[in-house]
Amino acid sequence: MKLSLIGCAxxxxxxxxxxxxxxxxxxxxxxxxxxxxxxxxxxxGAAKEALRCRLSNTYDAAKRRLDINGQxxxxxxRLEIGGPVVVARQGA
Amino acid sequence: xxxLWDRLVTGLLLRPWTSALILIVLVILAIAPVAGLRFDNDMxxxxxxxxxxxxxxxxxxxQYDTLISNVAILVEADAPLGPxxxxxxxxxxxxxEFVPGVAAVSSPFALRxxxxxxxxxxxxxxxxxxxGANITARLAAFQELNSGLPALVAGQSLLIVAxxxxxxxxxxxxxxxxxxxxxxxxxxGLHATVTGEDVVNIAIAEGLSADLLRLNLxxxxxxxxxxxxxxxxVRLAIIAVVPGLAGAAATLGLAAxxxxxxxxLNNVIPVLMLVLGVANGLHLAVHLAAAEGNLRARIEDTLRxxxxxxxxTATTTAxxxxxxxxxxxxxxxxFAVLGALGVVLTxxxxxxxxxxxAAALAPARRSVGAGWGKVAVTAGTFALRAPRAxxxxxxxxxxxxxxxxxxxxxxxxxxxxxxxxxALGPANDQIAAKFGGVFQAWVEMPxxxxxxxxxxxxxxxxxxxxxxxxxxELGIARWxxxxxxxxxAVMQAQLPASVTQRLRDPFAGTLRFAVAMPEPMRNAAxxxxxxxxxxxxxxxxxxRVIGLAAVxxxxxVTLVHQLSLGLLLAAALGAALVAAAFRSVRLLPALLVANMxxxxxxxxxxxxxxxxQLTPPAVLALTIAFGVAVDDTVHFLxxxxxxxxxxxxxxxxxxxxxxxxxxxxxxxxxxxxxxxxVTAFSIFFPVQLFGMLLIISLVAALLxxxxxxxxxxxxxxxxxxx
Numbered sequence: 145m146k147l148s149l150i151g152c153a154x155x156x157x158x159x160x161x162x163x164x165x166x167x168x169x170x171x172x173x174x175x176x177x178x179x180x181x182x183x184x185x186x187x188x189g190a191a192k193e194a195l196r197c198r199l200s201n202t203y204d205a206a207k208r209r210l211d212i213n214g215q216x217x218x219x220x221x222r223l224e225i226g227g228p229v230v231v232a233r234q235g236a
Numbered sequence: 237x238x239x240l241w242d243r244l245v246t247g248l249l250l251r252p253w254t255s256a257l258i259l260i261v262l263v264i265l266a267i268a269p270v271a272g273l274r275f276d277n278d279m280x281x282x283x284x285x286x287x288x289x290x291x292x293x294x295x296x297x298x299q300y301d302t303l304i305s306n307v308a309i310l311v312e313a314d315a316p317l318g319p320x321x322x323x324x325x326x327x328x329x330x331x332x333e334f335v336p337g338v339a340a341v342s343s344p345f346a347l348r349x350x351x352x353x354x355x356x357x358x359x360x361x362x363x364x365x366x367x368g369a370n371i372t373a374r375l376a377a378f379q380e381l382n383s384g385l386p387a388l389v390a391g392q393s394l395l396i397v398a399x400x401x402x403x404x405x406x407x408x409x410x411x412x413x414x415x416x417x418x419x420x421x422x423x424x425g426l427h428a429t430v431t432g433e434d435v436v437n438i439a440i441a442e443g444l445s446a447d448l449l450r451l452n453l454x455x456x457x458x459x460x461x462x463x464x465x466x467x468x469x470v471r472l473a474i475i476a477v478v479p480g481l482a483g484a485a486a487t488l489g490l491a492a493x494x495x496x497x498x499x500x501l502n503n504v505i506p507v508l509m510l511v512l513g514v515a516n517g518l519h520l521a522v523h524l525a526a527a528e529g530n531l532r533a534r535i536e537d538t539l540r541x542x543x544x545x546x547x548x549t550a551t552t553t554a555x556x557x558x559x560x561x562x563x564x565x566x567x568x569x570x571f572a573v574l575g576a577l578g579v580v581l582t583x584x585x586x587x588x589x590x591x592x593x594a595a596a597l598a599p600a601r602r603s604v605g606a607g608w609g610k611v612a613v614t615a616g617t618f619a620l621r622a623p624r625a626x627x628x629x630x631x632x633x634x635x636x637x638x639x640x641x642x643x644x645x646x647x648x649x650x651x652x653x654x655x656x657x658x659a660l661g662p663a664n665d666q667i668a669a670k671f672g673g674v675f676q677a678w679v680e681m682p683x684x685x686x687x688x689x690x691x692x693x694x695x696x697x698x699x700x701x702x703x704x705x706x707x708x709e710l711g712i713a714r715w716x717x718x719x720x721x722x723x724x725a726v727m728q729a730q731l732p733a734s735v736t737q738r739l740r741d742p743f744a745g746t747l748r749f750a751v752a753m754p755e756p757m758r759n760a761a762x763x764x765x766x767x768x769x770x771x772x773x774x775x776x777x778x779x780r781v782i783g784l785a786a787v788x789x790x791x792x793v794t795l796v797h798q799l800s801l802g803l804l805l806a807a808a809l810g811a812a813l814v815a816a817a818f819r820s821v822r823l824l825p826a827l828l829v830a831n832m833x834x835x836x837x838x839x840x841x842x843x844x845x846x847x848x849q850l851t852p853p854a855v856l857a858l859t860i861a862f863g864v865a866v867d868d869t870v871h872f873l874x875x876x877x878x879x880x881x882x883x884x885x886x887x888x889x890x891x892x893x894x895x896x897x898x899x900x901x902x903x904x905x906x907x908x909x910x911x912x913x914v915t916a917f918s919i920f921f922p923v924q925l926f927g928m929l930l931i932i933s934l935v936a937a938l939l940x941x942x943x944x945x946x947x948x949x950x951x952x953x954x955x956x957x958x
Contacts, residue, residue, distance in 0.1 A: 192363065192365070196327065196330035218330075219346040219360065220346025221333075
């Protein structure tokens with residue numbers, strides 16, 4: 145549960161960050177190794193926690209699918225993180 | 237014996253080319269594996285024995301499939317820590333989580349309030365947004381929980397502890413990554429030092445290789461220079477020095493052959509072989525220079541007269557090394573074996589090398605060291621005029637030195653084994669002052685002990701040592717606000733296993749708690765605190781106290797006592813050996829007095845050098861000192877016996893011995909002192925101490941041999957039997 149929440153948060157952060165430089169395929173620009181800091185909550189309503197992540201992303205252009213793999217850490221804990229981000233077809 | 241020796245000498249001289257070939261092959265074979273030398277990074281080996289405590293420690297470590305080594309990063313600020321500094325330190329703590337091999341990271345940023353906290357339920361003590369947060373108030377609220385859990389922030393310092401699973405990745409590989417992460421704090425008003433129990437060991441190993449090279453190169457240079465100055469003849473100096481140099485190199489190779497790592501203790505052995513080899517070479521060279529006849533007759537005469545004494549002196553030194561085996565301890569056994577075999581190897585190289593080099597390079601006959609001989613004769617003659625008074629003075633010195641040595645105390649300061657200038661010592665002191673210390677003592681409760689017993693033991697320890705930093709399940713229970721019972725497993729699972737798993741035996745359920753502390757022999761106050769803590773825990777029902785801190789506290793004392801027995805054994809065996817070689821039981825008291833006095837004088841000097849601390853390197857030095865000190869006694873007695881056999885009365889024989897051997901005794905002592913002075917260049921204090929004690933012993937031994945020994949021989953102690 146926690147993992148997926150944090151995964152969503154990370155994915156969302158990436159989407160927001162790159163939405164500013166929107167082009168035909170924004171996910172393609174997210175390929176590679178990424179390091180960043182931010183915050184997360186363990187559960188909705190919980191206190192914010194400092195977060196640092198290291199992710200390695202691969203992109204499948206045919207499926208327009210970005211696979212995210214890596215680790216995030218909050219103080220005292222390390223979490224494996226992974227999952228896909230897929231561009232939804234217009235009208236879907 | 238004499239016939240066998242004569243045959244050996246004849247064989248050596250009849251086949252010089254065979255001797256040269258044997259010598260070259262021997263040296264090449266010995267030196268060949270020297271590139272494979274390794275350097276010890278497990279200082280703790282020296283503490284472990286077959287005692288109950290060491291066995292308990294091994295069992296404790298074997299219970300866990302992970303082998304955790306705690307690495308502490310001390311972060312110190314130039315000014316009071318503010319949000320920006322906390323944020324930078326937190327980023328480092330988070331980055332450490334990604335370092336391969338790191339199992340868990342403890343830091344102030346991992347501190348949390350319990351779920352039922354009235355103001356900050358289940359919130360981190362350091363919030364995500366540091367700017368504007370009242371960190372001081374939040375830390376105070378955490379302290380009010382009285383959990384006993386360390387806040388890891390004190391004044392302008394904070395502590396981050398990375399638990400490294402060394403079974404997955406060796407610490408020596410992980411450490412550069414940790415240092416790199418810590419280095420990112422530098423230049424922002426923050427300074428970071430990476431330390432810890434095993435980091436200390438790695439720092440020692442890192443310093444050893446450079447130190448070994450430095451010691452051997454400078455030692456060789458000093459010895460060569462001293463030999464040249466004393467002999468004032470390049471060819472004689474080559475004859476005296478080259479076999480010793482080859483012996484030292486071969487001994488280094490021997491360590492590789494035996495698979496022994498270089499340690500802070502044994503890295504001085506090659507230099508010792510060098511100076512001992514050159515000292516014996518000096519005896520041979522000086523006699524060769526003065527011998528009469530053709531070249532072969534001069535070499536033969538030298539080997540027949542000085543050779544047996546060289547064999548005997550090497551034997552006493554080898555026996556001294558072998559006596560160290562009285563301590564059942566891995567690194568010391570290696571020290572003893574390497575030293576004893578090194579002495580034998582150096583002797584073989586010396587005798588072969590002398591025969592070969594003398595045949596090729598011996599200069600024309602001339603007297604060497606006459607000036608030093610006059611010094612020796614003057615000193616000895618003064619004593620011979622008043623032998624009884626001299627003996628009385630000697631006995632008083634012996635008694636005083638003995639009393640001085642007896643009042644030293646067994647000690648093992650691990651911090652002294654760090655290279656000079658290492659930042660780890662001061663960092664460990666800071667951690668000790670602010671966070672308890674980098675070492676841990678584990679208090680183990682008896683099997684079946686309940687929660688109340690654990691709580692009582694922890695309270696007893698806290699009362700005995702106010703401010704003790706204790707990690708326990710009781711602390712977790714207090715944090716949860718329910719100290720009356722063990723914390724639920726689900727709550728413990730919230731904490732890193734590397735932190736909690738040792739608090740309870742995974743099989744028997746035995747409860748334990750850890751007390752953070754400095755190394756127990758950092759100073760007298762720390763030692764007293766450890767003893768108080770241990771006594772309080774045991775009296776409160778604990779079964780035992782283990783952990784590296786406890787092992788260091790107790791095993792080091794046992795080790796020093798065992799080594800002291802080795803010293804006595806070396807003295808007894810060495811004296812008995814020399815007495816047997818001279819076939820005179822009555823020589824024993826004279827041998828013991830003349831050679832124990834210098835050793836005890838050096839031992840008493842520990843009050844000036846180390847505040848009276850008798851450390852393992854000090855006892856080792858004193859043990860070897862006896863073996864070396866007796867060398868001059870052997871040379872003196874050898875000449876004295878020759879003179880007596882020629883019909884001289886004791887007084888005349890003593891003067892003859894002073895005249896023929898006194899000069900070279902002074903010269904070898906000067907040469908040994910010059911060679912051993914290289915230890916002053918070591919970055920390790922134990923090596924410096926080893927050298928200082930040997931030099932003091934040798935100078936005192938020279939005085940004893942020139943003054944006390946002739947006096948004793950002339951007043952019938954012993955009465956000469958020839």
